[in-house]
Structure formats: C-alpha cells, structure tokens
Amino acid sequence: MTAQAGLAAPVRHGRPGRTLRRVRSWIIGIVSIVLSLFVFVVPFVFIFLTASKTAPEASNLSFTWPQHWALWDNLVAVLTTRDGLIVRAFVNSAVLTIVSVAIMVVVSAMVGYLLQRKRSRLNPIVNFFVLAGLIVPPAVVPTIWVLQSLELFKTMAGLILIEATFGLSFCILLFRAFVATIPRELDEAAVIDGAGPVRLFFTVVLPLLRPVMITVVVVQAVAVFNDFTNPLYFLPGDENATVQLTLYNFQSQTLSQWNLLFMDILLITIPPLVMYIFFNRQIVAGMTSGAVKG
Amino acid sequence: MAWKNARRAWLAAAALGAAASVLLAGCSGGGGSSDGKTQITWLVQNDETTVAMANAMIAAFEKANTDVTVKLETQPAGTEGDNLMKTKLSTGEMSDVFYYNSGSLLQALHPDSTLVNLSGEKWVKSLTSDFRSVVSTDKGLYGAPLGSSQAGGVVYNRKVYDQLGLSVPTTWDDFMANSEKIKQAGGVAPIVQTYGDTWTSQLFVLADFGNVYKADPDWAKQYTANKRKYADEPALEGFEHQEQAFKAGLFNSDFASATYDDGVKMIATGTGAQYPILTQAIAAIQQNYPDNVDDVGFFALPADKAGDTTATIWQPNALYIPKTTKDAKLTAAKKLVAFVNSPDGCEVQTSKLAVSGPFVTTACTLPSSVPPLVQDIQKYFDDKATAPALEFLSPIKGPNLENITVQVGSGISTAKQGAQLYDEDVKKQAQQLGIKGW
Structure with a gap:
C-alpha cells in the first residue's frame, strides 16, 4: 500500500x-x-x-x-539408425495422431451435443460410461485379448481406436459443457428454417464449437503424439514404432549415446514447434475460451 | 449455401474415413515366407550395441543357413521392458527367439509353462555350471548365453594407484587405508558414488554378496526360506561398509547428484580413484574415453577378512524360445540359438560386444588382447575366487534397495536401519511371489 x-x-x-x-x-x-x-x-x-x-x-x-x-x-547417424527407422516412426506418429484426433473430435462433438440437448432415459447411462472411461484405468492384457479377437492387434487401426477411446471421455465432457453455452434458440431457428438433424449439427452447431474443438485438438494431439506406453504395448514390432519409442534406441542402463538421444529429441520437438508457430493464435484463443467456458 | 456446406461436410467426413481405411489397410499387411524360406523373428533390447551385434549375428547366421531368414525386432529394456515381455508371453505374441535376463528375472517369466526346454541341445554341455543354474528350473534348461559375464566390484584407476604406490586391497581395512592415503594426497576423490542414478548406489551391498557367499555358502538358500536376514552378519557388512565410507568423508563432493556417466568419466580420467560398479562400465569407457581403457583395473569389493574376499559375478543374458514357436520355426529358432554358441557366433560376439568378463561357455574364448580390467577379472576366475550374485541364487530382490542404499550412503539412515528397512522391503516381494516360509 x-x-x-x-x-x-x-x-x-x-x-x-x-x-x-x-x-x-x-x-x-x-x-x-x-x-x-x-x-x-x-x-x-x-x-x-x-x-x-x-x-x-x-x-x-x-x-x-x-x-x-x-x-x-x-543427424545422419540418427536418421540412418536401424535403416531409417525414425523416418518410418515419424510417418506412423503422424498417421496415428491425425486420425485418432479426428475421430475423437467428430465423435465426441456429436455425443457431447446430444447429451446436452436431448433429455432421454439413456442419458444417465451414457454419462456413467463417460465418467467410467475417465476413472477406470485400462488394463493391458485384456485389451490385447479384445484386439486379438477382432484381429486388430499389431495394426495401426487397433492403436488408433485405442488412443481415440482413451481420449474420448475427456473430450465429451469438454464438448458437453461448451454446448450448454450455445443458445437453444439457434437450434430452433434452424429447425424452423427446415434443417434436418444432420444439417443442424454440421452447419449450425459444429461451426459454433470451433473454440472448444481447437482446445480438444491441441490437448489430444499433444497427448497422442507424446504417448509412450500405449504404442509400446499395443503396437509391437519395429515397422510400427512411433517417435517416442525410438528414444530408447540410444539409451540403456550402462551405455548411452547422449548426443544421438538429444538429436532424436530435437527432431521429435520440431513438428509440434512448427505447428505452434503456424497456429499459435488459434491455439491461444482456443485454450482461453475452453478455460473460461469449461 | 447451407445445403452446400452440409454436403461439403459429408464429403469431408467420407474422405477422412476413406483416407483412414487406406492407411490402415496399408499398415496391416503382414509378412510371410513365400520363397520356401522359413522366417523367424528375434527380439532384442534396442540399445545400439545390442542391435549392432544382433545385426552382425543375423548376417553371419543367414550366410551359414540359407534356408532361414531372421527378422530383428527391438523393444526397450528396463522396467517397461520387463512388463512388455510378460505381456507378450501371456498373450502369445512373443517373437520366435528373444534375448532377456537370466536368474530371478527369468524365473518371473514362469519358464516351465512359457518357454521351450532346451536341455537336450548339444551346446548345453559346454556351458559352465554356474550359468546352467541361472537359466534352469527343476524341470529344464531354457536359455543359451549371449555375451560375456561381468563382475561387480571396485573399478579403480591404475595410474592413481601407481602414483601413490598403493597395492590392490584384500581386506576392508586395507581398502579404507588406501582411500585415506588418496584423500590425503588430495585432488582425487577416493571413492566415487553417483546417486544421481540410484541403481549405482546398490553395489556396496550387491557386490559384497561374493564375500557373504564365501563366509556362508548356504546363505542364499536360507535367505529364500526366510531364515537369514540382511540385518545380521555377514550380510550386514555391505551396508556397514557403505556407512563407514560415507562417515570417513571419502566420497566425491557431488556424490548426491552425480550420474553414472560422471562416475565413468572420473574413474577413466583419474579424478576419481575407486568406483564400486559393474564392469560393464568398460563399454562406456571404450566409447567415451578410448585413450583411457588401459588405465582402469578391477578388484573385488574387499571383505573384513582377506580369506572371504570373493568377486561377485553377474551371468550374461540369454536367448530363449517361447512355447508359441512351433514346427519349422522351432527348428530354425534352435539353429539360431546353436549358431550363437558356435565358434562363428563367438567371433561375432567378441567383435561386436564389449567384453566385460570371461565367457560362460567353452565354445567362446577371450580374444588375446583384452583390456587390463578383464584380465583382472580373469584372475579371480583362475583362483576360483568367484561367486554368483544373489539375484541368480534367490528369486527375492526387493524393489527399493537402491533407495535404501542411497539413504545409507548419504548418512540419512544407519547401516542397521537400512538393512532392517530392506528386510521389510524383501518381505513384501517374497509374499507377492508366494514363497514358502514368509
């Protein structure tokens, strides 16, 4: 004072x-x-x-x-390690991140919208499972059994579904909270103008969800790109390696190549950095809107 | 306008789905043997030396066996690796041949129900009995060695010893006297400790087991049966020595935060005199300080009585074949395992792996020019003054030993307290494993 x-x-x-x-x-x-x-x-x-x-x-x-x-x-040593394993890992990580985040955004936006707008007897059950998805930790071996019986184990499709599933609950909660801030009158006006349910969702509601969509994309893309354990357990095999798994090529208990390890880290840091440089305005806007409305 | 947007959204969604399915289809295509060759997979830990060795081994093997192709797979080592191994075995996804620890970690895989018994193979006869015991259960023998054994004890800088006119100690008192002399000479840390990597703190206790074994050959068995404790002599000795060394102020000043790599640097360049560690450290010295390889030597961690001083030996890791490998693949897998233990395979091992101690099979001999450190270990073998590390004689190893030895080595707990803490830690582990008597 x-x-x-x-x-x-x-x-x-x-x-x-x-x-x-x-x-x-x-x-x-x-x-x-x-x-x-x-x-x-x-x-x-x-x-x-x-x-x-x-x-x-x-x-x-x-x-x-x-x-x-x-x-x-x-740089040459890292890129040529194990016959260019790292290049392969970058492709895998990119596919994994893009596809699983796309699935999460589309599916959870739909679910979140419906949960918020439509009152039905199914709601408590769906809510229960969404919460369960957040709380119950996934078990590795039974999940592998499920994947094996679906013939999805050791495939990229299987891992994409796993990443999408693990992230879904969190995304649904974000979307549901955000939909509550969109005036119901907008929906009604669109329906009076003759929009069907699909058109209502994609042309009226989805564009309004943009801020929270960006939040979800950023949070989940970072989580999936940085994930280590899920690719390790659910997608074994060298041709399936993701970038985080390649770090272990240069590190062990008694002998580590720190220079190559850090070069690998540098390479892995670049894609998110480039993304941030291009999209930082949207990311910051999305983060703050998500934070206030959540 | 609205209609157009809706259609565009649908198209986008459809395109996304199509793109995803194309990508997925591309990734799920599997390999197979089309040209009459048997293809087997071989899983190793993915650090660079192991992979380089495995690639050289595969090249040599495929040259000798043209009807088999081997595909290398890798995975991380350490705790994650242990869990992954168990996951793969229990879901039937294990590679046809895999490379893993021997001793208690092998026992944790339940080899009787998951691995192929190899006791009938020809190469078994050339194995040392110590190694046989660490890859066997009552029902069979499961592993073939790959790599050399290593010792746990004191890696020391020979130049420092020469300059001060010190000789290799055989009793703990000699060791402390040497350390005091080094301290008084100044400039060099008498004993290197690196608690930045906590696992390195355990060597005072783990490498002392050879001495315990000499004093009481039955110790490991009685320990497994809950009849011997670390809180009693002779096993308490290891904790006591660590405490004494700390109290005498013999550690490097940054012992609490220094890392394993720092320790290796000190011992190679002579800024540290004695480092209780595994002799696998020679690999790091060869990579980072190639000019100093001849400056380092080895001696066993001394016991209180000279007669008890024994080198503690860690057995090499081994190759295993899981029960899920069958028919032609099993034959091919056995060929690969046999090749590794043949003279040709040994040649690859000695040229690609850092030899950190003698081999455990008579099929392999040490190359003529090995570093002095390895010659020092060989002397203990020649004198029959070696004993296996405890982890090869008993399945019980408490997960918190490294934290407890950091406590003792930093003066937070006394030796007695530390040993009692560890006995508690071990109890939980033994109960989890369902061992009788706990």
Whole structure:
C-alpha cells in the first residue's frame, strides 16, 4: 500500500512520473522476457548443443559450447539408425495422431451435443460410461485379448481406436459443457428454417464449437503424439514404432549415446514447434475460451 | 449455401474415413515366407550395441543357413521392458527367439509353462555350471548365453594407484587405508558414488554378496526360506561398509547428484580413484574415453577378512524360445540359438560386444588382447575366487534397495536401519511371489 502511494504521488508532477512508470513497465517486461528465456529457451539450447557434440563430450551433459561440431554427423547417424527407422516412426506418429484426433473430435462433438440437448432415459447411462472411461484405468492384457479377437492387434487401426477411446471421455465432457453455452434458440431457428438433424449439427452447431474443438485438438494431439506406453504395448514390432519409442534406441542402463538421444529429441520437438508457430493464435484463443467456458 | 456446406461436410467426413481405411489397410499387411524360406523373428533390447551385434549375428547366421531368414525386432529394456515381455508371453505374441535376463528375472517369466526346454541341445554341455543354474528350473534348461559375464566390484584407476604406490586391497581395512592415503594426497576423490542414478548406489551391498557367499555358502538358500536376514552378519557388512565410507568423508563432493556417466568419466580420467560398479562400465569407457581403457583395473569389493574376499559375478543374458514357436520355426529358432554358441557366433560376439568378463561357455574364448580390467577379472576366475550374485541364487530382490542404499550412503539412515528397512522391503516381494516360509 505504502509503495503504491509513494509511486502514485510523483505522477501529479507530470514528466518525472511518466518516465518512472515507463521505466517500471520496461523493467517488468525485461524481467519477464529473461524469465521466459530461462524457462523455455535454455532447455532447448541445451538440447541443441548436446545434439551437436561428439559422444564423449555429450556424456558430460554440461552446458558448454561443443568443441567439435558434429550436428550433421549426428543427424545422419540418427536418421540412418536401424535403416531409417525414425523416418518410418515419424510417418506412423503422424498417421496415428491425425486420425485418432479426428475421430475423437467428430465423435465426441456429436455425443457431447446430444447429451446436452436431448433429455432421454439413456442419458444417465451414457454419462456413467463417460465418467467410467475417465476413472477406470485400462488394463493391458485384456485389451490385447479384445484386439486379438477382432484381429486388430499389431495394426495401426487397433492403436488408433485405442488412443481415440482413451481420449474420448475427456473430450465429451469438454464438448458437453461448451454446448450448454450455445443458445437453444439457434437450434430452433434452424429447425424452423427446415434443417434436418444432420444439417443442424454440421452447419449450425459444429461451426459454433470451433473454440472448444481447437482446445480438444491441441490437448489430444499433444497427448497422442507424446504417448509412450500405449504404442509400446499395443503396437509391437519395429515397422510400427512411433517417435517416442525410438528414444530408447540410444539409451540403456550402462551405455548411452547422449548426443544421438538429444538429436532424436530435437527432431521429435520440431513438428509440434512448427505447428505452434503456424497456429499459435488459434491455439491461444482456443485454450482461453475452453478455460473460461469449461 | 447451407445445403452446400452440409454436403461439403459429408464429403469431408467420407474422405477422412476413406483416407483412414487406406492407411490402415496399408499398415496391416503382414509378412510371410513365400520363397520356401522359413522366417523367424528375434527380439532384442534396442540399445545400439545390442542391435549392432544382433545385426552382425543375423548376417553371419543367414550366410551359414540359407534356408532361414531372421527378422530383428527391438523393444526397450528396463522396467517397461520387463512388463512388455510378460505381456507378450501371456498373450502369445512373443517373437520366435528373444534375448532377456537370466536368474530371478527369468524365473518371473514362469519358464516351465512359457518357454521351450532346451536341455537336450548339444551346446548345453559346454556351458559352465554356474550359468546352467541361472537359466534352469527343476524341470529344464531354457536359455543359451549371449555375451560375456561381468563382475561387480571396485573399478579403480591404475595410474592413481601407481602414483601413490598403493597395492590392490584384500581386506576392508586395507581398502579404507588406501582411500585415506588418496584423500590425503588430495585432488582425487577416493571413492566415487553417483546417486544421481540410484541403481549405482546398490553395489556396496550387491557386490559384497561374493564375500557373504564365501563366509556362508548356504546363505542364499536360507535367505529364500526366510531364515537369514540382511540385518545380521555377514550380510550386514555391505551396508556397514557403505556407512563407514560415507562417515570417513571419502566420497566425491557431488556424490548426491552425480550420474553414472560422471562416475565413468572420473574413474577413466583419474579424478576419481575407486568406483564400486559393474564392469560393464568398460563399454562406456571404450566409447567415451578410448585413450583411457588401459588405465582402469578391477578388484573385488574387499571383505573384513582377506580369506572371504570373493568377486561377485553377474551371468550374461540369454536367448530363449517361447512355447508359441512351433514346427519349422522351432527348428530354425534352435539353429539360431546353436549358431550363437558356435565358434562363428563367438567371433561375432567378441567383435561386436564389449567384453566385460570371461565367457560362460567353452565354445567362446577371450580374444588375446583384452583390456587390463578383464584380465583382472580373469584372475579371480583362475583362483576360483568367484561367486554368483544373489539375484541368480534367490528369486527375492526387493524393489527399493537402491533407495535404501542411497539413504545409507548419504548418512540419512544407519547401516542397521537400512538393512532392517530392506528386510521389510524383501518381505513384501517374497509374499507377492508366494514363497514358502514368509
């Protein structure tokens, strides 16, 4: 309080007060930039530097300038490991992420809309299962039995369905909450204008769900892209590797190639980073709208 | 306008579905043997050295057996790997041949019901009896060795020892006296500890088991039957030594946060003198400090009495064939296992793997030029002063040992408290395994 009063006093004198305020905002700005540099850029620089070192140097794990730049050698080594396994893994991860997130968005938007708008005796049952999906942990071996009996085990289709299923409950809750904020009058107006249920959903409701859709896409794409355990258990086999699984190529208890490991991490970090650069406005908007309306 | 949008949405949805199904179809196509060759799959852990060795092994094997092709599969090692192995075995999805730990981790796979008994194979005769015991149950023998054995004990820097005129200690008191001298000379950390990687903290206890075994050969059996405890001598010794070393201030100053790689660096470059660790560390030294390979040596973790000092030996991992491998594939799988244990297979092993100790089959011999560290281990074998590590004699290994030894080694708990904590930890594990007497 006293500090504020002290700062407020000089403002009345005009010039000196304004400079003081400007200095203060500058200081705050600089401090926050430095802080964010530390939190976000320093780890990234560390990854980059370690990825540029030779194996002996990288094993120190120190924040130093590389003595010999081996960035290109490491890149080639990582890309050619196991006959280009990593390129294959990128394709797999991309397919997995895009398709499973697409399924999640479309299906959960429909379910969320219906759960919110239509009152029926089925609602409590559906709600129960949605909550159960959030609470009950998935068991590995029985899930594999189900997949085996459907002949979906060891296939990308099987893993996509698993990822979509595991993410569905969370998405449905988000959509259901968001649909509540859309005025029912809009639906009624569309119905009076002669729209059928399908057209009502796709042309009137879905565009209005855009903010929460972006939230869901961002959250789930990150979750699926970064998932390690599900691909490990449900999609064994080298040709099925996803990017997170490739990290283990360079790491073991008694011998690790830190330079190659960090190069791999660098490569894996790039796609989400590029996505963020292109879509950051929508992502931030989607996050905040999701946060307020949720 | 609205109508157009709706149709576009439908088209988009349909296109998405079509794209997905095309992709899925592309991914689900399976392989098979079309040209009369038998194709088998071989699963190994996916660290670079193992994969390089496996690829070389496959190339040599396929050259000798033109009717078989081997497809390599990989998976992570460690806890995730253990769970994945069990998952694959219980769902019938295991590869035709797989590479895995011997000893207690093998027993956890229930080999009698999941693996093919290999006791009738020709190569079995050339195995050492120690190795045979760690891949067998009462009903059969299941594994063939791949790789060399390794020892757990003290890896030391020979240059530091030479400069100070120290000799290899055979009793704990000698060891402490040596360490004090190194401390007084200054500049070099007498004992390296690296609790940043908690598993490295266990060596004071685990590598002391050879000494326990020498003092009481029946210890492991009685321990499994709940009749021996870590809180009593001789096993308490390991915890006590760790406590004494900490209290004497002999550890490197950053022992609490240093990592395994830091430890390897210290011992290779001579900024640390003695590092209780597994001799597999030679692989990291060869990769990161190739000029210093000849500077490191090995001695067994000393016991209180010189007569008890025994090197603790870890047996190599082994190849196994699951029961789901049948007919032509089984024949081919057995061929691969036999090849690994033939002179040709040994050649691949010695050229591609870091040899960290003697081999456990007479089919393989150590190459003529091995690092001094391996020669040091060989001496213990020649003197018959070796014993298997506890994990090969008893299925019980408490999951929290590494946390407890960090406590003891950081002065948080006393040796006695630590040993009692570990006995409690072990109890849970034994009950889970359903062992009699717990």
